[in-house]
Amino acid sequence: MNALIELRDLAVHFPVHRGLMSGTSGAIKAVDGVTLEIARGETLGLVGESGCGKSTLGRAVVGLTQPTGGTILIDNKPMTRDRRVQMIFQDPSASLNPRMTVGAAIAEPVRLNGLRHGRAAVVARMHELLDLVGLPQSATHRYPHEFSGGQRQRVGIARALACEPDVIVCDEAVSALDVSIQAQIVALLEDLQGRLGLTYLFIAHDLGALKHISHRVAVMYLGKIVEVAPKAELFANPRHAYTRALLSAIPVPDPMVERQRKRIILSGDIPSPANPTSGCRFHTRCPVAIDRCRSDEPDWQEMSPGHHTACWRANELVELMPDALSLSTSDARR
Ligand SMILES: Nc1ncnc2c1ncn2[C@@H]1O[C@H](COP(=O)(O)OP(=O)(O)OP(=O)(O)O)[C@@H](O)[C@H]1O
Numbered sequence: 001m002n003a004l005i006e007l008r009d010l011a012v013h014f015p016v017h018r019g020l021m022s023g024t025s026g027a028i029k030a031v032d033g034v035t036l037e038i039a040r041g042e043t044l045g046l047v048g049e050s051g052c053g054k055s056t057l058g059r060a061v062v063g064l065t066q067p068t069g070g071t072i073l074i075d076n077k078p079m080t081r082d083r084r085v086q087m088i089f090q091d092p093s094a095s096l097n098p099r100m101t102v103g104a105a106i107a108e109p110v111r112l113n114g115l116r117h118g119r120a121a122v123v124a125r126m127h128e129l130l131d132l133v134g135l136p137q138s139a140t141h142r143y144p145h146e147f148s149g150g151q152r153q154r155v156g157i158a159r160a161l162a163c164e165p166d167v168i169v170c171d172e173a174v175s176a177l178d179v180s181i182q183a184q185i186v187a188l189l190e191d192l193q194g195r196l197g198l199t200y201l202f203i204a205h206d207l208g209a210l211k212h213i214s215h216r217v218a219v220m221y222l223g224k225i226v227e228v229a230p231k232a233e234l235f236a237n238p239r240h241a242y243t244r245a246l247l248s249a250i251p252v253p254d255p256m257v258e259r260q261r262k263r264i265i266l267s268g269d270i271p272s273p274a275n276p277t278s279g280c281r282f283h284t285r286c287p288v289a290i291d292r293c294r295s296d297e298p299d300w301q302e303m304s305p306g307h308h309t310a311c312w313r314a315n316e317l318v319e320l321m322p323d324a325l326s327l328s329t330s331d332a333r334r
């Protein structure tokens, strides 16, 4: 793969202070040895439950969080805080100044990065950016609170695009929006990718949300990637028990199939990221864990080209956990 972004054994550990006298006595291993590549023009979906480290990984890629181990290469060069890597957030209001007009908010990064010179050129670029994200020119003199959530997210996207990035980390960028608005924003991001050749790291906590936009999907559990595969392959043939459980939670459009399926309910404790368990980190909740899963960390195996998983039971899952597979594969192949 011709990788634009390469993560090599990336770690972000946050120190834990347990009382004044004891000093630093541990670490939250938010990201704990992640190796991943993202090709130019590709969308990598990153999925996992709340607290598994998705945002921390995304913030490290953007340079907002300093890794404690491993490396990040962008275009074969060590990552530095750089306008070419931007982030869009779940709540665009948090990144928009309520007292700044939309026009000023979009013009600001153009000016600050010296991408256009002179007022007329900056204003022309601002109008171009409004147009790119499907906002009317009349938005220029209005304030963020006058817009709907979906429109505010368009402003957030325009502000990111103003920096002329190559890579955008979309951290739950559509999760807070109504389903119909989500689809519009996803369509906009896809359209922009086609026009501008953008590379996306698209973060979501459920597989349904990233099914359409992703080319490949990486599944994260407690600081580690447990499975990565091309999208259609991951949905049709998941080879990690955790991925199968996540897939079983997505409703199937066919009511006949849906009635016959069983959701895989995960029970058991989630280990703390400060103190991950031995063996496979998922074993405390895994419905098909065996002794080996409790003692040995699974090897990273390639199941088919580009499809990697870290599950000792990868070869038996089809029989062991059949329900996840009743997900319509034609849907996943779109
Ligand atoms: N600045 C920080 N200091 C200490 N711990 C942190 C910090 N940021 C994140 N964490 C911890 O790191 C772990 C991963 O957090 P992170 O926000 O990356 O998860 P996430 O997958 O994005 O979750 P969510 O789906 O809820 O957004 C959590 O245990 C969190 O409490």
Ligand SMILES: [Mg+2]
Residues within 6 Å of the ligand: 054, 055, 056, 171
């Ligand atoms: Mg997050």
